[in-house]
Amino acid sequence: MAVKDSKTEQLIKETAQQVFLKEGRMLATTQDIADAAGVNRTLLHYYFRSRDQLFDTVFVEALTELRSRIHDVIGSQLAFVPKIEALVQAFLEVLVQHPFLETFITLQINQQPERYEELFVQLPGGKERLKTFLKEIEREMELGTIPQMKPIQYFINLFALLAYPHIARPLLQKMFDLSDTAYKKILQERKTVVLALLLHQYKTKDQ
Amino acid sequence: MAVKDSKTEQLIKETAQQVFLKEGRMLATTQDIADAAGVNRTLLHYYFRSRDQLFDTVFVEALTELRSRIHDVIGSQLAFVPKIEALVQAFLEVLVQHPFLETFITLQINQQPERYEELFVQLPGGKERLKTFLKEIEREMELGTIPQMKPIQYFINLFALLAYPHIARPLLQKMFDLSDTAYKKILQERKTVVLALLLHQYKTKDQ
DNA sequence: CTTTTGTTTAACAATTTTGTCAAACAAAAA
DNA sequence: TTTTTGTTTGACAAAATTGTTAAACAAAAG
Numbered sequence: 286m287a288v289k290d291s292k293t294e295q296l297i298k299e300t301a302q303q304v305f306l307k308e309g310r311m312l313a314t315t316q317d318i319a320d321a322a323g324v325n326r327t328l329l330h331y332y333f334r335s336r337d338q339l340f341d342t343v344f345v346e347a348l349t350e351l352r353s354r355i356h357d358v359i360g361s362q363l364a365f366v367p368k369i370e371a372l373v374q375a376f377l378e379v380l381v382q383h384p385f386l387e388t389f390i391t392l393q394i395n396q397q398p399e400r401y402e403e404l405f406v407q408l409p410g411g412k413e414r415l416k417t418f419l420k421e422i423e424r425e426m427e428l429g430t431i432p433q434m435k436p437i438q439y440f441i442n443l444f445a446l447l448a449y450p451h452i453a454r455p456l457l458q459k460m461f462d463l464s465d466t467a468y469k470k471i472l473q474e475r476k477t478v479v480l481a482l483l484l485h486q487y488k489t490k491d492q
Numbered sequence: 493m494a495v496k497d498s499k500t501e502q503l504i505k506e507t508a509q510q511v512f513l514k515e516g517r518m519l520a521t522t523q524d525i526a527d528a529a530g531v532n533r534t535l536l537h538y539y540f541r542s543r544d545q546l547f548d549t550v551f552v553e554a555l556t557e558l559r560s561r562i563h564d565v566i567g568s569q570l571a572f573v574p575k576i577e578a579l580v581q582a583f584l585e586v587l588v589q590h591p592f593l594e595t596f597i598t599l600q601i602n603q604q605p606e607r608y609e610e611l612f613v614q615l616p617g618g619k620e621r622l623k624t625f626l627k628e629i630e631r632e633m634e635l636g637t638i639p640q641m642k643p644i645q646y647f648i649n650l651f652a653l654l655a656y657p658h659i660a661r662p663l664l665q666k667m668f669d670l671s672d673t674a675y676k677k678i679l680q681e682r683k684t685v686v687l688a689l690l691l692h693q694y695k696t697k698d699q
Numbered sequence: 700c701t702t703t704t705g706t707t708t709a710a711c712a713a714t715t716t717t718g719t720c721a722a723a724c725a726a727a728a729a
Numbered sequence: 730t731t732t733t734t735g736t737t738t739g740a741c742a743a744a745a746t747t748g749t750t751a752a753a754c755a756a757a758a759g
Contacts, residue, residue: 314716314717315716315718316715316717326717327718327719327720330717330718334718335718336716336717336718
């Protein structure tokens with residue numbers, strides 16, 4: 286009998302999540318997903334009406350999580366260094382779950398700007414929080430904690446260093462003949478590497 | 493009359509380049525491209541046989557350019573610092589032309605690994621050049637020119653800092669309300685920002 | 700001028716993918 | 730048990746997209 290958010294519905298959503306955001310198969314058809322979930326294709330329509338809506342549901346859910354986690358940290362009362370640390374932590378946690386999320390954000394926001402603008406960019410008070418954060422970065426540069434550059438460049442560096450190894454994972458694994466285990470290790474080390482670079486704490490051997 | 497690589501063929505290819513790699517519309521149909529080029533859709537098939545082949549032609553062409561430019565620099569006899577500078581320069585030049593190339597590489601290499609492995613990863617002597625380059629990075633860390641970390645992490649930093657602002661352009665522009673002009677300026681400044689960070693030349697205000 | 704060669708077009712066919720529907724089914728409620 | 734409600738299925742319809750063909754066309758070569 287009926288159960289709100291039935292097992293099947295949940296299964297389909299999780300499978301779609303796997304296929305889209307973990308495997309990066311953005312062209313997967315409804316049949317592909319149904320097969321992967323081991324259910325009849327019609328059920329995708331029964332629960333999600335259309336392929337588009339299923340995609341959207343999965344994508345928006347992941348997007349919302351990422352966004353809210355980032356904004357929570359950015360808007361928090363933490364001091365600068367722990368805030369950067371928390372930001373790195375939060376970002377990495379979401380990306381480990383959905384390695385292709387960043388790639389999809391990139392493609393989607395370019396193809397349906399109006400649809401996703403509200404979802405990703407315009408959250409209540411978002412712009413203000415962001416500006417405040419840039420101010421904090423600027424102040425930290427004044428204090429000499431971090432190297433001087435335009436705050437937005439610092440912001441870009443932060444996300445670049447975190448997101449890219451996930452975006453380019455298949456490429457890098459091939460280039461350097463790295464097993465899944467080996468690459469995961471690199472991703473784990475990444476946290477310290479990125480923090481050291483961002484917080485200007487790196488030591489060179491001599492000088 | 494017949495001209496080898498006719499005007500139309502060229503036009504179609506350039507339009508496909510524009511649509512796929514500049515606008516990132518990887519789902520564009522043959523009709524979309526024909527419309528954008530202002531030609532009859534049948535001509536795509538006449539010149540390129542299938543949609544797949546057109547996509548492949550455009551993608552592989554860009555891929556090959558990027559690959560050869562990077563490997564030329566990596567394999568060159570330049571000293572470390574000028575080599576990094578040349579690498580940054582080469583990479584940025586290609587990315588300005590094809591902002592979505594990296595994103596597509598990511599998706600494609602994941603979906604048709606065998607097809608693209610030879611093309612991107614396995615070029616003659618590629619693996620050796622790469623290893624030599626990692627050794628050079630390591631030696632430079634010994635010398636104290638750059639901060640110490642696993643060479644591959646340095647390599648990832650390099651490409652992350654360069655590629656990400658192009659990949660995430662639409663998102664960042666929205667987030668910070670930046671005009672095309674403003675963003676281009678940021679991309680231009682990027683060269684110095686990245687080099688300073690990679691070569692550890694950044695100055696903090698006080699300390 | 701007419702032939703040849705290559706280009707462009709519209710009409711059509713094939714395929715792939717999505718979406719709908721009515722009937723079969725299962726389990727709880729009446 | 731019968732009814733009701735929600736689930737699952739297969740068959741079918743619709744749409745979107747790709748690919749083919751034959752005929753019209755244009756320009757140079759003979």
